[in-house]
Every structure is written in structure tokens, then in C-alpha cells.
Amino acid sequence: MSVPLDPSAVVSAPLLLGTVLRRGEVAVEITEVEAYEGMKDPASHAFKGPTARNAVMFGPPGRLYVYTMHGHFCANIVCSPEGDANAVLVRAGRVVDGLAYARARRPGVPDHRLARGPGNLTRALGISLVDGGTDLFDTSSPVRLWPREDEPPGISVGPRVGVSRAAEVAWRFWVSGDPTVSAYRPAVRRVRGRSSSL
DNA sequence: AAGCGGATCTACT
DNA sequence: GTAGATCCGCTTC
Numbered sequence: 001m002s003v004p005l006d007p008s009a010v011v012s013a014p015l016l017l018g019t020v021l022r023r024g025e026v027a028v029e030i031t032e033v034e035a036y037e038g039m040k041d042p043a044s045h046a047f048k049g050p051t052a053r054n055a056v057m058f059g060p061p062g063r064l065y066v067y068t069m070h071g072h073f074c075a076n077i078v079c080s081p082e083g084d085a086n087a088v089l090v091r092a093g094r095v096v097d098g099l100a101y102a103r104a105r106r107p108g109v110p111d112h113r114l115a116r117g118p119g120n121l122t123r124a125l126g127i128s129l130v131d132g133g134t135d136l137f138d139t140s141s142p143v144r145l146w147p148r149e150d151e152p153p154g155i156s157v158g159p160r161v162g163v164s165r166a167a168e169v170a171w172r173f174w175v176s177g178d179p180t181v182s183a184y185r186p187a188v189r190r191v192r193g194r195s196s197s198l
Numbered sequence: 199a200a201g202c203g204g205a206t207c208t209a210c211t
Numbered sequence: 212g213t214a215g216a217t218c219c220g221c222t223t224c
Contacts, residue, residue: 045220051220052220068218068220069218070218072218
């Protein structure tokens, strides 16, 4: 069974929940993701077309797009064919191997928070800019993606975190009730009255 | 050459 | 729940 990647990030995102991202000794089972739909998505880095930074997203699928933000690294899995730029942001995961290494990289942090949040996840895995462009399905790559072994998890859906544009679309997916999922925003936007603009 | 805003995180009230 | 630290890419002067 291989890892499913659809050209559409919105389709790929929920399929990636439960798959395992490994770099070296540390492996993380993905529990939270967000979809970014390339040039047609105002919240995507690719919205304004190719640049030096987002070049990997316009390349072939199955590669890792890494960028820096506020002094942290964020990891994305490119899912669209060359020329398009759909990608899935890996927001959180549960450490399933190399626990001692992950703990050493995040001193004093409880296990369920080791890879909670995109910046924390890359830190636990040791992913940085040099891993950008890595082919996740090449057997010789330092960073790899492995298929899910368990049954498909229960999935919840909600708005993306931290985006100011296209904030209305529910393109964030996470494993229902999982404690490793980031909690910076309420899971579901509660709408009381209709005039509570963003 | 400089300013702005962002796919964040931690600590503190 | 809120504020502030912190850094880089992109736009503009």
C-alpha cells in the first residue's frame, strides 16, 4: 500500500492523516494537516506565482517544501504535478519512534506536545531548510513518508490557522480527539449572530 | 535600501 | 486569553 497523493491539496490532506513522516531516528504519525491550493488559493505562498522561495511547490509531487516563519521551520508535502503548486502543511503529529531524540530536541516538553504545531513538529524531527526539495519516496532520502498501517482515523474539519486571507474555507483536517493536535484556535468557528466579521 | 506583514510559539495575566 | 519576541520574503521607495 502506497501513500496516496491527489493533485488537489484538499483531497490529499485528509488522506495524509495517519501516515508517518520520518527523518533519521525520529518518526511522527501525522495527526493534523492543512491544504493549500496553489495559485488559486490567496493564502498560499504560491498565490502570486513562482518565486525562489516557493519553487519546490511548483516542482514534482512527493517532495518536501520547507519555509521559515517567525524563526521556525514549516514542512509541506507537495501533491500536484510539476507546474502546479498544491501542497499540504503538516501541522502536528505523534512521535512513534525515536522518542529520546525528540525529547532531547524539545527539553521539558510533555510527549504529546513534542510535535504539536508546525514549528514544533519540524523541531522534533530535526527538519530545516536543507531538507527542502527532498523526494519523500526515494529510498535514499533523509526524510521519508510511509503509508498508514492502522485503520483510517476519525477525521474532523475546520478553518485553517493563522491565515488572514481565505479564512472561511474549512481546509484544516485533524484526527478527532487526538491530544497531539494543536489548540491555538477553537476547532470549529462558532457563529453567533452573523455580523461578527473576521 | 527600507518597511511591512506573516501558514508561529511561549510566557504571563 | 492576550501580548510580545523574533526573522525572513516580498513590495515599495
